[in-house]
Amino acid sequence: MRxxxxxxxxxxxxxxxxxxxxxxxxxxxxxxxIGAKLITRHLSRDHQxxxxxxxxxxxxxNIEEQIEEVGLPQPRKYLPFLGTLFLFIAVxxxxxxxxxxxxxxxxxSTTAALALCVLVAVPVFGxxxxxxxxxxxxxxxxxxxxxxxxxxxxxSRTLALAVRLFGNMMSGAMIxxxxxxxxxxxxxxxxxxxxxxxxxxxxxxxSILATVYIAAATRVIKPRLERT
Numbered sequence: 001m002r003x004x005x006x007x008x009x010x011x012x013x014x015x016x017x018x019x020x021x022x023x024x025x026x027x028x029x030x031x032x033x034i035g036a037k038l039i040t041r042h043l044s045r046d047h048q049x050x051x052x053x054x055x056x057x058x059x060x061x062n063i064e065e066q067i068e069e070v071g072l073p074q075p076r077k078y079l080p081f082l083g084t085l086f087l088f089i090a091v092x093x094x095x096x097x098x099x100x101x102x103x104x105x106x107x108x109s110t111t112a113a114l115a116l117c118v119l120v121a122v123p124v125f126g127x128x129x130x131x132x133x134x135x136x137x138x139x140x141x142x143x144x145x146x147x148x149x150x151x152x153x154x155x156s157r158t159l160a161l162a163v164r165l166f167g168n169m170m171s172g173a174m175i176x177x178x179x180x181x182x183x184x185x186x187x188x189x190x191x192x193x194x195x196x197x198x199x200x201x202x203x204x205x206x207s208i209l210a211t212v213y214i215a216a217a218t219r220v221i222k223p224r225l226e227r228t
Contacts, residue, residue: 005102006109021107028092028104032084059087063207070208071215078214081121085114086207089165093199103199105169108162115162118210119154126217135217161209168202 005020012018039052049057063083067075092103104110126135139150 004107005104006107008102020102021104021110024092024102025104025110028088028095032087032091059083066208067211070211072211072218078125078211081117082207082211082214085117085210086203089114089203089206090200093169093203094196096196096199103169105165105199105202108166111166111169112162114165114206115158118161118213119158121210122154122213122217125214129218138217157213161206165202165206168198 005024008020010018010020010023039050039056042050043053044050060079060083063086064075064079067078067082072078089105092105095101096103105114123135126138129135130138140147
């Protein structure tokens with residue numbers, strides 16, 4: 001039983017190898033890029049719009065609303081990053097209905113890369129909003145003793161993001177494989193549908209947690225007014 005798409009090797013030459021994780025990751029990125037290009041090449045402002053444009057507007061609007069509800073006042077500023085995270089994880093899960101496909105999110109290397117993207121994006125957005133000095137000063141709040149603990153918190157929550165997504169995606173694939181080997185086709189079909197639901201939930205949770213981290217990093221602490 002395969003525990004990860006990393007174990008599926010399509011080509012190898014010494015140290016270099018092409019496994020299912022790399023192939024399907026780049027395939028997903030290519031599909032998303034081409035799909036976005038095709039949908040947005042003939043955008044219309046009239047009432048008559050294509051079904052794909054309507055679908056895209058619904059998805060973008062819902063993502064913007066979720067970002068704003070978390071606490072980010074300018075959702076359009078964070079939409080490209082957070083929306084891409086959500087769509088990549090969601091499409092990776094939905095594509096499991098295709099024969100021969102292995103979701104790259106079932107590999108710890110992929111989920112770790114996604115979590116590292118969040119780790120880098122949080123200080124980038126925080127510095128843009130607060131400035132370099134104010135942002136790094138927040139690591140020493142309420143006292144400089146908290147500096148190592150805040151750094152450990154940043155690293156640990158990044159690790160938690162990667163392990164949580166990897167664990168949930170891998171466990172669903174393993175359950176389906178076990179049921180397929182010991183039961184008729186009914187249970188695997190049901191578990192596949194549950195796996196699609198789980199993948200969408202994990203995409204939502206991952207993107208929401210990333211939004212929460214960015215919101216915390218971009219929150220400007222206003223100084224207290226002096227008493228008159």
